Each structure stands twice: as structure tokens, then as C-alpha cells.
Amino acid sequence: MTQNDAPLDDQVAVDVSHKVIGVLGGTGEQGRGLATRFAQAGLAVIIGSRTAERATEVANEVGSGVKGMDNAGAAAASDIVIVAVPWDGHKELLESLRNELAGKVVIDCVNPLGFDKQGAFSLVVPEGSAAQQAQEILTESMVVAAFHHISAKLLLETGGPELHGDVLVLGDDREATDVACALANTLGEMRGVYAGRLRNAGQVEAFTANLISMNRRYKGHAGVQITDI
Numbered sequence: 460m461t462q463n464d465a466p467l468d469d470q471v472a473v474d475v476s477h478k479v480i481g482v483l484g485g486t487g488e489q490g491r492g493l494a495t496r497f498a499q500a501g502l503a504v505i506i507g508s509r510t511a512e513r514a515t516e517v518a519n520e521v522g523s524g525v526k527g528m529d530n531a532g533a534a535a536a537s538d539i540v541i542v543a544v545p546w547d548g549h550k551e552l553l554e555s556l557r558n559e560l561a562g563k564v565v566i567d568c569v570n571p572l573g574f575d576k577q578g579a580f581s582l583v584v585p586e587g588s589a590a591q592q593a594q595e596i597l598t599e600s601m602v603v604a605a606f607h608h609i610s611a612k613l614l615l616e617t618g619g620p621e622l623h624g625d626v627l628v629l630g631d632d633r634e635a636t637d638v639a640c641a642l643a644n645t646l647g648e649m650r651g652v653y654a655g656r657l658r659n660a661g662q663v664e665a666f667t668a669n670l671i672s673m674n675r676r677y678k679g680h681a682g683v684q685i686t687d688i
Contacts, residue, residue: 542569565601579667
């Protein structure tokens with residue numbers, strides 16, 4: 460039995476097969492990797508970027524059926540929106556898209572990290588986390604934190620080994636977290652696991668710095684796997 464064949468007891472099955480998935484910042488490695496994998500799973504995907512031209516260029520490289528738009532267009536045209544933009548542009552972008560994202564599930568996978576000669580480290584976010592900042596800005600949206608710990612390199616290596624591991628999903632809206640878990644379940648042998656309220660997203664985002672340190676030391680692409688559930 461694979462992980463996808465073994466749903467968690469307290470998790471509601473959600474069908475996302477007919478949803479349009481928008482990826483803001485979809486021309487960056489993480490966003491592009493997620494867009495590639497969702498498209499590979501047969502989902503309709505729109506890549507968003509600062510310019511429609513750049514988004515369309517990357518969409519054409521990802522594969523047929525994937526569209527490219529500017530971030531506002533992608534946000535408006537999608538049913539579920541993933542935020543995968545650099546941290547330093549996170550707040551400004553979301554403030555500009557309040558109307559386009561109203562009423563939608565918004566999945567934030569941004570990790571507020573800094574880098575110096577000693578490696579990666581977590582940054583202090585006044586709101587507590589990138590996801591909490593998103594929820595404070597997007598008061599009419601259902602914000603979820605997820606997809607922080609998947610290696611972009613592995614996402615982009617579609618001809619490599621099957622993806623496996625767990626995606627930690629945090630949020631305050633049950634329906635929205637179930638949607639995020641269902642999306643995670645489309646990624647090979649990965650599994651979406653509810654990991655708590657949005658107030659706990661900061662420690663999940665920060666843990667990415669530890670994974671980067673592990674990967675640097677052991678020259679791997681470590682992720683997360685939860686046992687005994």
C-alpha cells in the first residue's frame with residue numbers, strides 16, 4: 460500500500476482534479492517545480508510572474524496545457540493559488556492582490572530565510588510567519604501554509620526517482636487544509652499531513668534552514684516524513 464492509498468483517519472478526501480492551480484512566482488525554481496509536478500499529475504496550471512511574457516515563456520517550457528499570465532491574471536483565473544515568491548517581495552505582492560484572491564484558498568510556501576557565510580538561518584517575521592502575514596493581508600482568503608520542505612531540484616527532476624515524504628499543512632480553515640492535503644497527494648508518493656493551526660507555521664518555515672544545512676553537509680535533498688500516523 461502506498462502513502463496515497465492510506466488516507467489519514469481524520470482527513471476528508473477532496474477532489475482537486477478539476478481545479479485550476481495558480482502558482483504566483485512560478486518562474487522561480489520552487490514555483491516552477493510545483494507547477495511542473497501538478498501539470499504532470501494532470502491538473503490545469505497557470506504560472507504567474509511579474510510579466511505575462513516571462514510567465515508564458517516558462518509555461519511553454521513546462522509543457523502543453525500550462526498557461527502563463529502576470530501574477531494578477533493568474534490569481535484571478537485560478538481556483539487555488541500557491542504563493543512561491545521570494546520573501547522580500549511577499550508582502551507587497553499580496554497587498555496588491557487582495558481583490559483577486561478574495562474567497563480563495565491561498566497556499567503559502569514562502570520561507571523567510573537569510574543567508575551568510577555560516578549558511579541559512581530563519582528571519583524574524585513580525586506577524587509570526589510568512590503564512591500569518593499573508594492571512595493578515597488577505598482577510599477574505601483562506602490561507603494555508605504548506606510545501607515548504609520539498610527540494611526544488613527534486614521537483615524539477617521529473618525523470619528521477621518518485622517523490623516521497625510528507626507535506627506539513629497548517630491552517631485555521633478545515634476545508635482549506637483538506638484542499639492543500641489533496642494537492643500534496645498528487646505529488647508522486649507524497650502525503651499531505653495536517654500539522655496544526657496557522658499560528659504554528661513559523662517553526663515549520665524556519666525548519667527549512669535546518670534542511671538546507673543537512674543537504675549541504677550530506678549532499679542530499681532531505682525532506683520530511685512523519686511516522687506512526
